[in-house]
Amino acid sequence: MIQENFNLRPYNTFGIEVFAKRFSAFSSIAELKELLTQRNDDPLLFLGGGSNVLFTKDFDGLVLRNELNGIEVIDENDTHVIIKSGAGEVWHDLVLFCVENNYGGIENLSLIPGSVGASPMQNIGAYGAEIKDVFVSLEAFHIESGEIHSFDKEACEFGYRESVFKRRLKDQYVITSVTYKLTKQHVINSSYGAIEAELEKMEVIDPTIKDISDAVIAIRSSKLPNPAEIGNAGSFFKNPVVDPLILESIQRNYDKVPNYPAPNGKVKLAAGWLIDQAGWKGKTFETYGVHKMQALVLVNYSDAKGAQIFDLSTQIIADIKDKFGVELEREVNIL
Ligand code: FAD
Ligand code: EPU
Numbered sequence: 547m548i549q550e551n552f553n554l555r556p557y558n559t560f561g562i563e564v565f566a567k568r569f570s571a572f573s574s575i576a577e578l579k580e581l582l583t584q585r586n587d588d589p590l591l592f593l594g595g596g597s598n599v600l601f602t603k604d605f606d607g608l609v610l611r612n613e614l615n616g617i618e619v620i621d622e623n624d625t626h627v628i629i630k631s632g633a634g635e636v637w638h639d640l641v642l643f644c645v646e647n648n649y650g651g652i653e654n655l656s657l658i659p660g661s662v663g664a665s666p667m668q669n670i671g672a673y674g675a676e677i678k679d680v681f682v683s684l685e686a687f688h689i690e691s692g693e694i695h696s697f698d699k700e701a702c703e704f705g706y707r708e709s710v711f712k713r714r715l716k717d718q719y720v721i722t723s724v725t726y727k728l729t730k731q732h733v734i735n736s737s738y739g740a741i742e743a744e745l746e747k748m749e750v751i752d753p754t755i756k757d758i759s760d761a762v763i764a765i766r767s768s769k770l771p772n773p774a775e776i777g778n779a780g781s782f783f784k785n786p787v788v789d790p791l792i793l794e795s796i797q798r799n800y801d802k803v804p805n806y807p808a809p810n811g812k813v814k815l816a817a818g819w820l821i822d823q824a825g826w827k828g829k830t831f832e833t834y835g836v837h838k839m840q841a842l843v844l845v846n847y848s849d850a851k852g853a854q855i856f857d858l859s860t861q862i863i864a865d866i867k868d869k870f871g872v873e874l875e876r877e878v879n880i881l
Contacts, residue, residue: 547570548569548608549569551566551567552568552569554566554605554609558597558779559596559779560599560600560778560852560855561777561846562851562852562855564601564605566604566605566608566609568607569608569609570608570611571610571611571613572610572611572612573615575687578610578687581608582692584608588607589608590607590608590609591605591608592609592610592612593610593611593612594611594634594660594661594663595637597779597780598664598668599878600779600852600855600878600881601881602853602880603853603881605881613634614632614633615634615635616631617629618631620725622730624730625730626727626729627649627727628725628727628728629644630723630724631723631725632662632663632722632723633663633664633723633724634663636661637670638656638657638658638659640662641655641657641759642759644728645755645759648755649729649730650729650732651675651680651726651728652675652677652680652726654673654738654758655670655671655672655673656758656759656762657762658672659773659780662724663721663722663723666684666709666721666724667709667712667721668707668708668709668712668877669705669706669708672762673738673765674738674741676704676706677726678702678704682698682725682726683699684697686719686721686722687720688718688719690718695719706784706808732754734754740765741761741762744761744764748761748764770839770843776837776845777846778843778846780877780878781842782842782843782878783842783875784875784876785814785816786814786815786872787812787813787815788814788815788872789813790812792870792871793805795871804816815872816842817874818840820872820874821836821841824865824866826862827841833847834847834854834855834858835847836862852881859876862874
């Protein structure tokens with residue numbers, strides 16, 4: 547059922563109060579098709595968990611929340627299992643399902659908010675893993691033709707926090723299901739420094755996938771604000787991938803700049819470190835600001851406007867460009 551003048555505050559983890567002209571959830575393709583017959587010429591917005599969006603104004607169109615559910619094992623052998631999940635499932639529920647059944651491969655991605663359907667949108671990643679590592683294919687509803695199209699890994703054009711759905715095919719498809727290949731014989735990935743330190747604290751020597759998941763949950767809970775308490779959308783900016791000459795120029799003033807190798811001879815810098823060094827960490831402007839524990843996370847403490855948070859991000863981009871010669875790019879989808 548379509549509701550009018552619908553408050554989206556509970557549907558975005560920034561907790562921004564904006565209104566959609568019309569809103570409905572859908573839990574089957576038939577329901578989606580039926581809703582699209584009532585679209586008129588309205589702009590469309592598909593929402594999962596609303597954990598990677600910043601609303602800067604009311605949405606003058608039809609917002610459709612994806613509630614296509616169901617997790618199925620569709621194939622398995624002695625070493626692997628193929629799992630297909632509805633796009634509306636909560637990502638962390640899928641992780642817990644896999645960890646409980648001893649299916650390995652997504653434990654490092656524990657506790658990332660949002661839906662399964664959004665996981666390929668920006669190739670979610672954390673603690674040394676990305677979904678492209680376990681991704682097999684996805685099905686997506688083509689809005690213009692009403693057909694379901696299948697995309698394999700290559701067709702998704704995954705990159706760091708990128709996919710074809712954020713670029714060339716933006717706003718053309720609704721992802722309806724995602725299929726992943728997980729392992730029964732695990733390759734434990736504990737190389738990310740913070741995981742090693744957490745496992746030591748937990749006194750775990752030979753970690754299981756459950757231990758990795760528990761360690762990641764503990765690290766994330768200690769560093770990142772819980773959206774149920776403080777509005778946020780995780781990292782507001784991407785970590786910039788730059789020419790090594792830029793790194794060298796920063797190293798002239800700061801010898802301990804965190805940096806990581808990136809493809810094509812480039813280096814990835816830590817945007818949180820740059821923003822922190824520039825003095826923004828913990829800065830608060832009445833109802834919003836830069837998080838005290840993680841400078842990459844912008845926060846809404848109560849009833850900030852999305853436009854205020856957007857303006858803050860613009861100021862940060864200009865300051866980082868000025869101080870370090872690095873152009874930050876927003877990770878969060880601005881609406
Ligand atoms: P939404 O915010 O609902 O949507 C995001 C975009 O995808 C929108 O443009 C929307 O239109 C589109 N979209 C959503 N679902 C579909 C669909 N089924 N078909 C087509 N388009 C769709 N991200 C990481 O990668 N790594 C992290 O470690 C991480 N940590 C986070 C921590 C916190 C506290 C928070 C709040 C966010 C974090 N994020 C992280 C960002 C966020 O969790 C992910 O981007 C997540 O995949 C977003 O899912 P969602 O369902 O909430 O997407
Ligand atoms: N740092 C600071 N000050 C800060 C924040 C970070 O100096 O305020 C330094 C840290 O000390 C560390 C480096 O920056 O040396 C990197 O920090 P961290 O390990 O916390 O990771 P991040 O680069 O800030 C990225 C992802 C996160 C992901 C974590 C863990 C991006 C944009 N962000 O954060 O993803 O969870 O690594 O893998 O790539 C998200 O995308 O929303 C997100 C939360």
